[in-house]
Amino acid sequence: MTDTAILATPKEWPAILLPRAADGAEAGKRAAAKPGTKARPGAADPTDLDAAVGAGAFAGLRRAIRDVGATGTIAIVGASGLRGRGGAGFPAADKWRTAAGTAAKGRVVVANGYGADPATTTDQVLLERNPYAVIEGLALAAFAIGAHEAIIAVRAGAVETIRVLEASVAAAEEAGFIGADAFGPGRRLDVSIATVQGAYLLGEETILLKALEGKRGQAEQRPPHPATRGLRGLPTVVHNVQTLAAIPWILVNGAEAFAAIGARDCPGTILVQVRGPEAAGVAEVPMGTPLREVAALAGATAKGRPVKAILVGGPSGGILPPEALDTPYTFEALRTAGAHVGSGSVIVADDRACIVDLARVLTRYCADEACGKTIPCRIGTRRLSEIGDRLAAGTSRAGDLDLLTDLAADIVGSALCDHERLATLPLVSGMRYFRAELDEHLERGSCPAGVCH
Amino acid sequence: MSFIPGLGLVRGMSLTLRRFFEPKATIRYPEVKADIPPKFRGRLQLLYDEYGTLKCETCFQCAQACPIECIDMGGMDTKGRFHVHWGPAETYGERREESALRRSGRTVPDPAYAHFEGLDVGPLDDILADFDYDPARLLPILEATQAAYGHLPVAALKRISQVTGAWYAQIYGTASFYSHLRFEPPASAAQAAEVTARRPADASFLAGLGASLGSRPGGDA
Ligand SMILES: Cc1cc2nc3c(=O)[nH]c(=O)nc-3n(C[C@H](O)[C@H](O)[C@H](O)COP(=O)(O)O)c2cc1C
Ligand code: SF4
Ligand code: FES
Numbered sequence: 001m002t003d004t005a006i007l008a009t010p011k012e013w014p015a016i017l018l019p020r021a022a023d024g025a026e027a028g029k030r031a032a033a034k035p036g037t038k039a040r041p042g043a044a045d046p047t048d049l050d051a052a053v054g055a056g057a058f059a060g061l062r063r064a065i066r067d068v069g070a071t072g073t074i075a076i077v078g079a080s081g082l083r084g085r086g087g088a089g090f091p092a093a094d095k096w097r098t099a100a101g102t103a104a105k106g107r108v109v110v111a112n113g114y115g116a117d118p119a120t121t122t123d124q125v126l127l128e129r130n131p132y133a134v135i136e137g138l139a140l141a142a143f144a145i146g147a148h149e150a151i152i153a154v155r156a157g158a159v160e161t162i163r164v165l166e167a168s169v170a171a172a173e174e175a176g177f178i179g180a181d182a183f184g185p186g187r188r189l190d191v192s193i194a195t196v197q198g199a200y201l202l203g204e205e206t207i208l209l210k211a212l213e214g215k216r217g218q219a220e221q222r223p224p225h226p227a228t229r230g231l232r233g234l235p236t237v238v239h240n241v242q243t244l245a246a247i248p249w250i251l252v253n254g255a256e257a258f259a260a261i262g263a264r265d266c267p268g269t270i271l272v273q274v275r276g277p278e279a280a281g282v283a284e285v286p287m288g289t290p291l292r293e294v295a296a297l298a299g300a301t302a303k304g305r306p307v308k309a310i311l312v313g314g315p316s317g318g319i320l321p322p323e324a325l326d327t328p329y330t331f332e333a334l335r336t337a338g339a340h341v342g343s344g345s346v347i348v349a350d351d352r353a354c355i356v357d358l359a360r361v362l363t364r365y366c367a368d369e370a371c372g373k374t375i376p377c378r379i380g381t382r383r384l385s386e387i388g389d390r391l392a393a394g395t396s397r398a399g400d401l402d403l404l405t406d407l408a409a410d411i412v413g414s415a416l417c418d419h420e421r422l423a424t425l426p427l428v429s430g431m432r433y434f435r436a437e438l439d440e441h442l443e444r445g446s447c448p449a450g451v452c453h
Numbered sequence: 454m455s456f457i458p459g460l461g462l463v464r465g466m467s468l469t470l471r472r473f474f475e476p477k478a479t480i481r482y483p484e485v486k487a488d489i490p491p492k493f494r495g496r497l498q499l500l501y502d503e504y505g506t507l508k509c510e511t512c513f514q515c516a517q518a519c520p521i522e523c524i525d526m527g528g529m530d531t532k533g534r535f536h537v538h539w540g541p542a543e544t545y546g547e548r549r550e551e552s553a554l555r556r557s558g559r560t561v562p563d564p565a566y567a568h569f570e571g572l573d574v575g576p577l578d579d580i581l582a583d584f585d586y587d588p589a590r591l592l593p594i595l596e597a598t599q600a601a602y603g604h605l606p607v608a609a610l611k612r613i614s615q616v617t618g619a620w621y622a623q624i625y626g627t628a629s630f631y632s633h634l635r636f637e638p639p640a641s642a643a644q645a646a647e648v649t650a651r652r653p654a655d656a657s658f659l660a661g662l663g664a665s666l667g668s669r670p671g672g673d674a
Contacts, residue, residue, distance in 0.1 A: 051490050118651070118652075118655035118656075118658055118659055119658075119659060119662065156633070156649060157650045157651060196592075197631070197633050197649065197652075198630070198631030198632045198633040198634065198652070199630065199631060199632060200654075200655075206541050211592060211631075213589055214588065214589050214590050214592045214593070214594070215589030215591070215623070216623070216626045216627045216629065216630040217630055217631070218630075232589070315658065347662075347666070349667075350667075352667030353665060353666045353667045354665055354667065357664070357665035358662075358665040358666065360665070361658070361661040361662055361664075361665050362662075364656045364661075365661075367656070368654060369654070378662060393499070449667060450667075451664065451665055451667055
C-alpha cells in the first residue's frame, strides 16, 4: 500500500471519502491521537467486495437504477452542489447535463486518477483504500449520462493501486454491478483500467484524453469541452476520483445531507496532502476549513518554528503568508488569495525556507512540463522561469518585476489550458506577499534564508 | 443543395459580376500601405531560392516539431494533383541528403533519418497484430515495442508507420513526448524500472522543493 500516513482529524469532521474504521474504540483513538500519528482506517482488505457491500457499497447505484432514474440522478447530484475535486471546481451535474444532452453514438466517463503532482498521493490513497466508492461513482455517472464505456486512468508506476483496482473491477463485474446488464437487461457498462505515464500534464483532462487516444499529450482548445466532444469525438465526462467517490454517498444520504457539509458554495469534503515540519500525510477535510486548521494537521502550531509561508496547490501553487491562514479552503477563496486548490497539496514552510528559491523551483518545473503547443505555454513559461532564475542567482535586471507583472498578465490572458495560467502563481503570489524578501535578492543579491547562491 | 442544372454556375458568375462592377481601390503601394490585420504574416510558402532550387529539404522536421500538427508535407504528383503528405519520409532521404550537402557541405545528422540498423521485425509484427494495426492504440503499441526491444529503434517506428498507416511524424512526435519512451537502450534494467516508478524530472523537482524549504518536510518525502 502507498506508504502515506492518514492524518488524524477531529472526530466531528465527516468522513465520506475515507470512512473511519467502524469500531468505536479505534475511532476514539484516532480522534484523541496527536497530529501526525498514523491511523489506518479500513485496515481490512479494501478489495473485499462482500465486506464493502455489507458496509453499504453499491446501495447508491441500486437506488439510482431502481428508484431515481438517470435524470433523477443528475437532479440529485445537482441539488447536492457537488463540484469537481480535480482543481477547477466545476459543478459536476452541469457537465453531466451537457454530455447527456449531446446527441452521440456513445458516451464515455473517465475517472482521472493520474495524480499529476509528484508530491501528492491523495488520489492513489483513495483508490487503494476505497476502490468501490470510485467504481460505484463511475457507474453512477455513466448511468446518469447514458454511457456504456468507462475508463479509470491511473499512473503506470503505481503498482499497488493498479493491483487493488484490477481486483476490485473484476470482483464488481463478477457480482454484476458493472459489466454486461449492469444497468438492467441489455444495458451494459464496460469498465477498463488505463495506465498512463510520462508527463505531468497527463492530469489535465484534454491531455489525458489525447494519451488515451494514443496521441502526443498536448492541450486542446475549449470549447468544445470534452463533455461535448471528448474521447474519439464522443461526449466524455472526466472526473477526479474524489468527485466520483462522493457520488454514492450523495445517493444514499441525500442531496441535503451533502449540501450541509463544508462550505455553503462548495459542499462536501476533499482530500488534502499536508506537509509540515512535524508531520506529513493525507487527511479528509470539509471544504471551507480554514487553512490554519489544515496546517495544524501537520503540526504547524504556535509552539514550533514560526510559519513563514504556506504553499497551496502543488507545483503551480500560490505561496501565501501566515496572515492568510484564516482563508477558508474553497476554490474561490484560494483563488482570490492568489493560490488554488490544485492537487490538494498544502505545504507549510517555516523560517528556513526561501520564498524566491521556492518560486523558482516551482516555476521551473511548470515551464519544463509545459506541453509546448502555444506561445504562452512554450515561451511564456520559459521566460517566467528565467526571471525566477535571475532573482535567485542575484543577476536580476532592472525592470524584471515589471516584466514579471506584464508577462503574467499576458499569459493569463492568452493561455490555451490552465497549466500556463496557474504557472504564473508561484512568482506572482511570491511577489505580492513577500516583496521585501524579493527586494533583498534584487537589490543586494543576498538571500535572507541562506538558501540561494 | 438544389438540383436545378446550372444554378451553381449562375451563382459563381454573379459573384464575378459583382466584383467586376465594384469600385476599385488602387493604392500606391510602397508609399501608401494598406491596413493589414496585426497578426497577418503573409502567405507562408517555401518556394525557390535565388538559385532556383527548392528551399524545402523535405526533412519533415517542421511537421514533427509543429505542436498543433498544422504543418504537413505535400506536393504535386506527375498528373498535377496536389496531395498532402506524399508518403513515408524515407522516400525523400536521398533528396534531403543531397540538398543538405549542397547547402552546408556536410550531411545533417538526424537520428530519425540517419541510416538505421536493420531490425528483426518479427516480434513487432506480432505486437501490431495484437493491437489490430490500430493507430488509435499507438501508445500501448509503442510501450509493447519498447518492452520487446528495450528501446524504440528508428526501424521499428518506420515499420509501425508503414503498417498502421499512421504518419511517421505523428509516431515520432508521440514517442518523443512521453518521458518513459526512449530511443536509446537504457543503461541498465534498474534505470528503466526507476523511470516507471518515478520520472527523473519529478525526482529532481522533489529534491529542489526540499532544498528550498530548507528542511525535509516531516514524514514521507
Ligand atoms: C496542469 C493540470 C494538471 C491537472 N492534474 C490533474 C490531476 O492530476 N488529477 C485530476 O483529477 N485533475 C487534474 N487536473 C484537472 C483536470 O483537467 C480536470 O479538470 C479534472 O480531472 C476534472 O474532474 P473534476 O470535474 O472532478 O474536477 C489538472 C489540470 C491541469 C490544468
Ligand atoms: S520539411 Fe524541413 S526543410 Fe521543409 S519546411 Fe519543414 S523544416 Fe523546413
Ligand atoms: S501546457 Fe501547453 S497549452 Fe497548456
